[in-house]
Each structure stands twice: as structure tokens, then as C-alpha cells.
Amino acid sequence: MSSDANTSHDLVGMLGKLIRRPEFGTLIGTVVVYVFFAYLGGKIFLGAPGWSAFLTMAAEVGIIALPVGLLMIAGELDISVGAVVPAAALTTALVSGHYDLPTWYGVFAGLAVGVMVGFINGQLVTRTSIPSLIITIGTMFGAMGLTLGFTVMIAGSTGVFMTPDPSAKALLGSSINFMFRATIFWWIGFAAIVYYFLHISPWGNWVFALGGDRESARNAGIPVSRVTVGLYMLSGFAAAFVGVSQVLTFGSAQVAAGQAFIFNSIMCAVIGGVLLTGGSGSVIGIVLGTLTFAIVNQGIFFSGIDPNYGSIIIGALLLIAVMSNDTFRALALSYATKKKEG
């Protein structure tokens, strides 16, 4: 009898532990969405074409969603990623395509643009009391204007072509079987690094502390400004990386590209259980959120449903995700309190 009670208590304890994990709701969402589209899409969606479609999309959004999610955990937003993607792509194309310098010069220049925009964002956010949403909208417009202005001034058109070196192309712009692009593996790599940074290394706690209470974090000796600037440089780098990998894959760069990344990256993080107000979230959650987002976005094409329904599903999913995260969190907190009382 008592052992029975113990087992059930352990079970309840384990269940409570599982539910209390921030990524639990997201995992359910990912599974439900995958099963739903697997049922409708059948063998093609279950096979390589389906995986290739949603992984390709997930990788591009996901590489940006990781640092954007970190920023959100730290209580900040980054809108400028939408302008950094084309800015980096065009920098690479201009350096290595228009001026015909070696591809690696272009790659470094493109990545440097992203890091620089991130540095400016970070400096403005830490040195003024202006909310980061406004600052990064400002730098987004600024980067968009500079990209368009310089591209037209230098190349005379809004699109630039380039032929990448084989070595650079192999590393950043190739694909296995014409299906699985190199960015997918980069995404996995980045996710592992960010996972280590946030959840294993001591610096991860700093990020959470920033999102919880900035003043207390500062008083506890955390270099708040340096961490914030670093996170913005990371998101600038990630956006630039996506831009550079796009130009190496397709051999051309367009001025008007990348706006979609702004809200998509935020949505992936939020579906993944990241709290916009900061202090809560996990890398596994962000990765699962990105997968969920990409499965809906691409799965719809395999399902025979009108693709326009896709955004209804994503909107609904987003709302359900935040509601359930809200509920789960309340449940988890109340569960934890109850235990203390007993």
C-alpha cells in the first residue's frame, strides 16, 4: 500500500518535473503538428522530400531564432535581423561578385557587417533608455537604406550576381543529394554551441538573470552591458550568416529579401516557450518551436490543403502555444508551491 503510494507519488513527481520543463508544451505541439501533416501528406512528407523541405526552412529561420531567443530571454528584441540578412548577402556579392575578390573576403565582409550592426544595436540599447524594439526598428531602416543606396550606387541595380569558390560553396552553400542543404548542419552545430552556452556554461545564468531583473543582475556583479552587446553581436552574426549562405547557395543577392525573418524568428522562439518579457526559455524549446513552425509552413504544401490556410494554422498555433505555456507555467508554479506547503 505504502509502496504503491510511493510509486504514484514518484510518478506524479516525474510528471510534474516533465510538465515544469519549459519545452514540454512545445514538444507536444511539434509531435501533434508532425502527425497531422504526416497523416495528410502521406509517404512523400514522411520521406526525404518532406524532411528536406521543412529542415531547409527550419535551418534558415532557426539559425536566427537561436540568438533572437537568447535576446528575448534577456528581455530584449532584435528587429534589425530582417535588414541584416540582405545587407550581408549583398556585401558578400559586391565584394566577391562585383569586385571579383576571393570568395572568403566577401564571406568575412558579410559576416563583419552583421557583427557591426549588432555592436551598434548593443551600444545603443545599453547606453540609452530607449526600448530595444524602437532601436532595432531604427537600425533596420538604417541598414535597409544603406544596403539599397550602396548597392544601386556601386552595382547600378538591386540584384548582384557572384560565382563562389568551390571550397566556400562546399562549406556554406552545398547540399547533399540536392536535398539537405549545408545550413541544416550549421543549424545543428549552432544549436549545440548555444545549448552549451545557455544551459551548461556559467554565462547562461547571466542571460536568465538579465531577463529576470536587470538591476539586480548588475548589482550581483554581472557585466550587464557586455552581455547585452555580445548577444546583439551574436544575432547580427547569425542573420549575416544566413544571408551569406543564401548568396553562396543561389549565386545572387537581392535587396528586398529578409523581412519575413523578423516575425518568423520571434514566432519560433515564442512557440518554443520563450517568454517575451524575459527570464524564461530554453534552447531545446527554441529548436522545437522552429521545427513546429517549419513543419506547418512546409507541410501544408504536401497536405493538399490550400497553402493559405498555413498562416491561419501558424497564427492559431502561436496563440495556443503562448496560452498553454502560460497555463503550464502557472500550473508548474502552483505545483511547486503546493509541495512546499505540504
Place this chain on the structure above:
Amino acid sequence: MRDAFANFLRLPGAGAALSLIGILAFFVIFGSVDLVQLMGAASWVNFAANLGIVAIPVGLLMIAGELDISIGAMIPAGSMTVAIVSGHYELPIIFGMIAALGLGVIVGTINGLLTIRTTVPSLIITLGTLVAMQGIVLTASKVLTGAASVAVTAPEWAKVIFGSLLGASHQVIIVWWVIIAVIFWFVVHKQRFGNWLFAMGGDRDSARNAGIPVDRMTITLFILSATAATFVGMCQAILFNSAQVSGGMGIIFNVIVSVVVGGTLLTGGFGSVIGIFVGTLTFAIVNQGIYFTQIDRNWSNLIIGATLLIAVGMNESFRSLAMSMVARPKKPA
């Protein structure tokens, strides 16, 4: 003199007014713009009116500490609703108009209810309704009409009131913008509603404890912003005799930039209708006025970004300056 200056700076619209003057000066000095020609031009006023009608309620939401980005989907939703109801199904235009405005009320209510019932920030909630409404509009137009563009012909009276051109090229929506701005100015700055609004943005819990119907206010504000957006969409459909599903995400940022340049504090509790009005004018002149200058229009986004950051920085320092000027005389006593 110092008091008068301090009083001016303490106005939330002060930064906006200076931004407007600064932009005009910039265009005159570096773009050798013909001010008479610019003032006579319709393009930027039309642009400002379409933006401004949405910017005012969004700005009020921001004063109350909330954000509404679903307006980006509600403008095309409004025009599409009019076109589908009165164009495709050939019902009288009044039904199309009621449907469009009704849709705004419904979506606004959903935004408001979700905001007050959950702890989720309104940015995320309205991001959800934004994406969902985009899908609904696309699907509805495709399923119901089979096309991405729907024609609608409004009768004479509706054309005159909502979709005519004054003079050669000024849209009648400019008049609506001014009327709406005056009404909002009166309600916000001369009525109890306004005090409640600023109290909510300052401290929501204290406002609730002081007996302010915070929840009802929040829902009302979301209804106002969504309905304003469908109203603009409705006027566009009536003016252009057609509606397209292509809804620009750009309008979201344009509205936020206008409101913030107008001296509204994103975190709530500070702002004014006049400021938002002037901020919208400033944004429209940067965005459209550049065509009247010798500056290459490709740089316009760069100027917008710089204007935003400078204006916000200015607003920020004015606010602290104004605060310190108020505080100082008290010290000797």
C-alpha cells in the same frame, strides 16, 4: 522665458515638432527642395492620412502600455471585406462597410480579451492575430472569389464621402484624418477617458485599484485600433474600386515609427494626440517628400532610421530635461 521654454519642452509633441522642422531644414539644405511645391503636393499628405488614422489609436494603446501589430493585416482585411461583400456578392455598399468595420470590432475584441485574460504581452498576441488574419483574408478571397484581387464599384454618395479626390489629387481621407484627430484630441486631453489612459500606462495595478475600468478600457482601445485599420482599408477599396490581398508588413513599422517620433513612450504613460499627428506628418515627409529633393530616393530608409533614432533620443533627453526643470524650483523651499 525659461519657463515658457520648459513648458514647450515638457509637451510630448515638442520633439515631434522639432523633428519635423529638422527634416524640412535637412531637405532644404541638402536636397534643395522647393518648399512651396512640397506643401502643394498631395502624395505625402495622402500617405500621412492613411497612416495617421491608424497611428492615433495605436499610439493611444502605446500610451496605455500595449502594442497592436495586427493592424498590418486589418487594413487589407477591411478593403477585402468591402470588395467581397459589395463587389463579389453585389450587396449594397452599406453592408460591405458594416462588415468591414464589424470585422475590426471583432478582431479588436479578440485582441483585447486575450490581452486582459492572459499574461502574454500584447505584441505576441497581436502577432498571432496578424498572421491568422493574413491567412483568413487570403483564404477567404481565394475560396469565395477565386482571385487575389476583387473589384468593387461604390455608389456616388459613398464615393464622395469615403473615396473621392479633393482638388486634383488630395484624397478625402485627409478630412477624415483631421476629424478623427480632433475627436481623439478632445477625448484624450479634455475628458476623463484621457486621464484613465495615462494612469493605465503609468501603473496598471494602481489604476485598477483607483477604480478605473482597466479591462474595459483595454478592449475599447484594441477595438479602436483594429476598426481604424479596417476603416482605412474600406476607404482605399472605395477609392481604387478594388482590393488586393497583398498586405504590406511595412505599414506596421511605419505606424510604430510615426507614433514614437511623435513623442509617445513605448513603455506607456506619456504621449499626446498632437504629437502623434505631427510624428505622422514627419514620417510622411521623409518617406514621400524625398521625391521632391535631389537626394537619391534609395537613401530614404536610411533617413527614416536616422530620424527615428535622433527623434527618440531627443524626446528622451527633453523628457528628462523637462522633469529636472520642474524639480529644480522645488529644492530651495
